[in-house]
Each structure stands twice: as C-alpha cells, then as structure tokens.
Amino acid sequence: MRAVKYNVYDEVEDRPSNQDGVVSVTGGYQPSGEAERRLSEKCVKGVVAVLLLAAAVAVVAAIFTLHFQFKGTWYQDSAEVDIAVRKLNDTLMQFKDANDENSAKIDIVLRELKDSIRQLNDVNYGKFQDIEENLRHLKESKSKESMILESITNPPSSCNEINRRNGTDKNGIYKLQDAEGNVFHTYCDMSTAGGGWTLVASVHENNMKGRCTDGDRWSSEQGNNVNLNGDGFWENRAIHGSPASATSDDYKNYAYFTMNASDVMIWQVPNDTPMPRFESSSFLKYHTTSGFLKQYGGNFASLFTNHYSMKAKQYKPNADNGPAIPISWDRGNNEELLTMYPGSRVLEEVDAGYIQFRTINWEQSAYALCPGVKMKSGKKNPEHPCVGSTGYNPDGNYCGDFAARDFETAAAEWQLDERLISSVVMIFYR
Missing domain, CATH: 1.20.58 (Methane Monooxygenase Hydroxylase; Chain G, domain 1)
Structure with missing residues (x-):
C-alpha cells in the first residue's frame, strides 16, 4: 500500500490541468x-x-x-x-x-x-x-553471619538451645549465658542421641594416693574429717577449671547449678585427652531418658542440696541410698562395663545399667555418684564403684574423689580396672 x-x-x-479553481492576482x-x-x-x-x-x-x-x-x-x-x-x-x-x-x-x-x-x-x-x-x-539454613549475630544479641543458655536453633552436629566449645546472666564457655556434644548435651562438670582424680588432699574437690581437700562433710562441691555454687582441660583437672561451670535440665549423660574418657578427641576417646557413654532430673530441681546442685544431701554419720547404710536411674548405652554395654570390675567382691555388690545418687556405706559415709551401676539391695560398699564423697573414712584408706577404686589392702578382689581409675567422669545435662 x-x-x-x-x-x-x-x-x-x-x-x-482540468482541476477546478482559479489563480488569484497574487499568484495563489x-x-x-x-x-x-x-x-x-x-x-x-x-x-x-x-x-x-x-x-x-x-x-x-x-x-x-x-x-x-x-x-x-x-x-x-x-x-x-x-x-x-x-x-x-x-x-x-x-x-x-x-x-x-x-x-x-x-x-x-x-x-x-x-x-x-x-x-x-x-x-x-x-x-x-x-x-x-x-x-x-x-x-x-541461616547464614553463618546471622547465627553469629543472633548469638551476640540473644545468647543461648544451653547446648540444646544451640542445637534447636542451628541444627549443628559439630562438637566443641560454645559460648553460653545462663538465666542469671553468667556468660561462660563449655563443651557441647552435638552428635550423641540427637545432640544438645552441655558439659557441666568432670570428676578427675589427680592422685589416687593423696587421700583427701589438694585436688580432691569432689570429696575433701581438708583431710579425713567426719565433722566437715567434705568440701560441699556437689551442692555449692563454686566453679572450677576450664572445659578444654576437663580431662586433666576437675571442672564445674555455672550450668551445673543454674540449668533446668531433664536428663544426664556420662562419659568415661582417659586422663589428659585433648578436647578435640573427647568424644572419640570416650570408651563408655550412656545417658538417661526418663527426664528424672526435673523432679529434683533440674540439676545436681538441687538434687544434693534439697533431696539427697551429702552428710556423714546421718543416714542408714543402703536403706537411705538415693534414686537409681536406668540408662541407655551410646558406647559400651552392661557386660563390657562389668568386665572392668575384675574384683569378685565388687561384682557381688552392683547391677549394671544405672546411674545411682548418694549411696551410704557401712561407716555411714555418703558417696555422690555411681556411674553405670547401682548398689544391690543390702550391699554396703559403694566406696569401690562410686565417686565423690563426704571426705570421711574411719581408717582413711579410701578418702578421696575416687575413694577405694584402687583398694589394695584386701588383694585384688575389691579393685577396679585401671581404665576406670585413670580416666575422668564427664557429666552432661540436657
């Protein structure tokens, strides 16, 4: 077109040429x-x-x-x-x-x-x-920067909170802030049984021959004295040590007495194990699953202070023992644990598969924690399998954090395996 x-x-x-029109005088x-x-x-x-x-x-x-x-x-x-x-x-x-x-x-x-x-x-x-x-x-998935910012503005109060926020499975040292505002670092196990376990304490025996001497904080550093009831470390609000050195010295942080936890986990780790190898070197690992700790105030400090106090000469042997809580094994089992009790007399005293609190012996001394076992009915020698005490024994032969785990006066029938003597008991909450 x-x-x-x-x-x-x-x-x-x-x-x-034939178009109609005219031309004006001006030419238009x-x-x-x-x-x-x-x-x-x-x-x-x-x-x-x-x-x-x-x-x-x-x-x-x-x-x-x-x-x-x-x-x-x-x-x-x-x-x-x-x-x-x-x-x-x-x-x-x-x-x-x-x-x-x-x-x-x-x-x-x-x-x-x-x-x-x-x-x-x-x-x-x-x-x-x-x-x-x-x-x-x-x-x-939150970015690393946002997680750091969140940790600064709203610090987690437990390893379990970190686990819920970020879903991490990386074990290591983390920064926490408890309900009282105390800021501290501790070791978190993020891989066992769903993770979120907060290391709150470790019981380390620095010298088996040093009966209730320096370093025996979980019993007594003041000698074998029936009137002192030990140093009160299981009940009090004292803190000690660092998480990275938890296998080389006693350790106790704020979470031990401020956290409101439900369950407990125990690791047995060789002395002086570096922090990056805590988990891989542990040869016994187990935890409770019943949420029992809630009924005792959510932590060990409340359990021992308000329910099962650590005092000598006040309770009946065996009859006044504290609760025995069933455990779930993460590494090892009942049979393997009992092989570490070679003394025939010790095997007669315990059942494997539990954590028991505040047991009383013949001499009416209190022992705080029996890792992996409970005392059988009527048995009254918890100084051999259990740890921590009121720092009293009539003859002084088993006063200390590990008490009579190396008992020698009656040959080998009361002794424990060297692995249990030369390792630390690590305590976790969740």
Whole structure:
C-alpha cells in the first residue's frame, strides 16, 4: 500500500490541468468548491494519521515505563500486566478499524508490543525464580553471619538451645549465658542421641594416693574429717577449671547449678585427652531418658542440696541410698562395663545399667555418684564403684574423689580396672 503524503501545498502544485479553481492576482491558488472538499478530506486524513502515530509513540513510551516498573513489581503485579496488555490490544484494534490505511503499521506495532511484553515477562520470570530459590535456601539454613549475630544479641543458655536453633552436629566449645546472666564457655556434644548435651562438670582424680588432699574437690581437700562433710562441691555454687582441660583437672561451670535440665549423660574418657578427641576417646557413654532430673530441681546442685544431701554419720547404710536411674548405652554395654570390675567382691555388690545418687556405706559415709551401676539391695560398699564423697573414712584408706577404686589392702578382689581409675567422669545435662 502506498504511503500518503499529507502536504497541502504539494497537492496544489501537483493538481491536474482540468482541476477546478482559479489563480488569484497574487499568484495563489484559490480552489473551487469540489476541490476544496477533497482538500478538506485529505487534511482530515492527515490529522488522523498524525494522531495515530502520536498514539503509537505514546504506547511505546508507556511500554518502556512499564518495563522499568515491572523490574521491581512484575511478580506481584502480573495480573495487572495482563489487564494492561488486553487494554492495549483493544485500543490498537480500534485504531486499526478506524483507519485501514494505517493497519499495516498498527499490525507491526502490535506485534512489537506483544513481543516486548512476552520478553519482559520471560526475563523477569527467570529472575524471580532465582529470587524465590535464594529465599527458600535462606529460610532453610541461616547464614553463618546471622547465627553469629543472633548469638551476640540473644545468647543461648544451653547446648540444646544451640542445637534447636542451628541444627549443628559439630562438637566443641560454645559460648553460653545462663538465666542469671553468667556468660561462660563449655563443651557441647552435638552428635550423641540427637545432640544438645552441655558439659557441666568432670570428676578427675589427680592422685589416687593423696587421700583427701589438694585436688580432691569432689570429696575433701581438708583431710579425713567426719565433722566437715567434705568440701560441699556437689551442692555449692563454686566453679572450677576450664572445659578444654576437663580431662586433666576437675571442672564445674555455672550450668551445673543454674540449668533446668531433664536428663544426664556420662562419659568415661582417659586422663589428659585433648578436647578435640573427647568424644572419640570416650570408651563408655550412656545417658538417661526418663527426664528424672526435673523432679529434683533440674540439676545436681538441687538434687544434693534439697533431696539427697551429702552428710556423714546421718543416714542408714543402703536403706537411705538415693534414686537409681536406668540408662541407655551410646558406647559400651552392661557386660563390657562389668568386665572392668575384675574384683569378685565388687561384682557381688552392683547391677549394671544405672546411674545411682548418694549411696551410704557401712561407716555411714555418703558417696555422690555411681556411674553405670547401682548398689544391690543390702550391699554396703559403694566406696569401690562410686565417686565423690563426704571426705570421711574411719581408717582413711579410701578418702578421696575416687575413694577405694584402687583398694589394695584386701588383694585384688575389691579393685577396679585401671581404665576406670585413670580416666575422668564427664557429666552432661540436657
């Protein structure tokens, strides 16, 4: 189709020789009535064409404006985009119907508009898919930086809280803050039985021959004295040592007496084991599952202070023993533990598969913790399998943190395996 050239003066100059009209005295052309009518129609067509082109330019400009707006809001406003496209289609179709002469141009503009919208949608759809994927990953796993920030602004109170927040399975030293505001570091076991175990204490015997001397904090550093009831380390709020040295010295942190825990875990780890090898070097591991600690105040300090106090000469042998809690084994078993009790007399005294608290012997001395075993009914020699005491024994032969685990005066029938003597008892809460 030939493009129409809308120029009034060109039409006058190109008029045919028989066109009606006259020439003025000044040389200007004066059209007759018919010529004037045709000229008016052409002027109207020219104006319409100009308006159509102006409308097309405005539409293209609107598309560019929408393009930049869609970059930020396409995903949310996709329905509005569809409506806008339909309106543009309707408008352009009206222009097409009104002026067939420009239909080809309008068809071209229409195709270009549709292509632009389609390309815009495709590009943004891909971008928003990427954004959605990144947001999904962000929700599923917090970044290291956000975890650090959260720990600074809202420090966890236990290893179990860290485990719930971050789902980590990495054992090691972590920073905690208890309910009283005390900030401290301790070792967390994040891998055993679901993880979240907080190391609160370790019982370490630094010298089996040093009966109730320096280092015997879990019994007495003040000698064998019936009137002192030991140093009170099982009940009091004293702290000692560092988590990294928990296999080389006694250890006790704030969580021992401030945490409100449900269960207990015990590890037996060789003396002087470096912190990174605590877990892998432990040869006995077991934990309770009943939530028993809740009924005793949530920690050992409450259990010994308010329920089963550590005092000498006040309780009946065996009859006043504290609770024996069944255990679930994580490393080792009942049979393996009993092989570490080679003395036949000790085997007669205990049943494996428990943790027992505050047992009383013949001499009415109290022993705090029996790891992995309970005393059989009527048996009254807990100084051999149990640890921690009130720091009293009539003859002084088994006063100390590990009491009579190495008892020698009656040959080997009361002794324990060297592995149990030369290792530390690590205590965890959860």
